[in-house]
Every structure is written in structure tokens, then in C-alpha cells.
Amino acid sequence: MNWLLLILGGLFEVGFATCLGKAKEGSGTESILWFVGFLFCLSISMLLLYKASLTIPIGTAYAVWTGIGAVGTVFVGIFVFKEPATFWRLFFITTLIASIVGLKFVSK
Numbered sequence: 271m272n273w274l275l276l277i278l279g280g281l282f283e284v285g286f287a288t289c290l291g292k293a294k295e296g297s298g299t300e301s302i303l304w305f306v307g308f309l310f311c312l313s314i315s316m317l318l319l320y321k322a323s324l325t326i327p328i329g330t331a332y333a334v335w336t337g338i339g340a341v342g343t344v345f346v347g348i349f350v351f352k353e354p355a356t357f358w359r360l361f362f363i364t365t366l367i368a369s370i371v372g373l374k375f376v377s378k
Contacts (some may be wrong), residue, residue: 274324276331279318280338285311287343291351308336315339330377337370 285287286308293304315335323331347353 272325274332274354275318276322276326277338278323280317280335281342282311282315282318283335283339284342284346286315287339288346288350291347326377334370334373337366337373341366341370 272323289304289308289311292306293301296304319335322335326334341363344353344359350353
């Protein structure tokens, strides 16, 4: 169950990074609403990381949480913000995913 919370927390990390990117693009009320979304996602993400770290070693939990956030944010960058999807970028994201899966398998 705590692995599910950790994955969900990582997805909310993607949410707060996305909201931050959209907030800097907007202005006025739109920017404020994206910033509120950032704060909401940040709070939920941190709470879920905390809950998961009660039973998952903190080093593993943090690495998986940030890894999910990093991979998800790169994909959002590619698909939403039209950032480049170069071979090397995708190669290193793939190695990051393999590392996250590896950490899951070697953790108790």
C-alpha cells in the first residue's frame, strides 16, 4: 500500500512541477491559479512521501519519489511544453526508470 502512496506522491510531484511551469507562462489571475495548484500538489506530494516513508526506507522512498517526478516532468515537458525528445534525453530517462524499478526490487 505504501508503494502505491509513493507512486501517487511522485505523480503529484509531476503536478507541482507542471503547475510551476504554467504559472511562469501566465500572468495575472491565471498565474495565481496555477500557483495555487502548485501549492496544492506540493502539499499532497509531501504528505504522501511522508506516509510512504513510515515503512519504506527514506533513501529508497526519496529516490523513487524524485525519480517518478523527474521522469513524469520530462514527459510533460515533451508532450505539453513541446521540449525536444532527443535520443540521449530518452536514453537517460530510460536508465532512470530502470534504476527506480531496481530500487523497488531491492527494498524490503
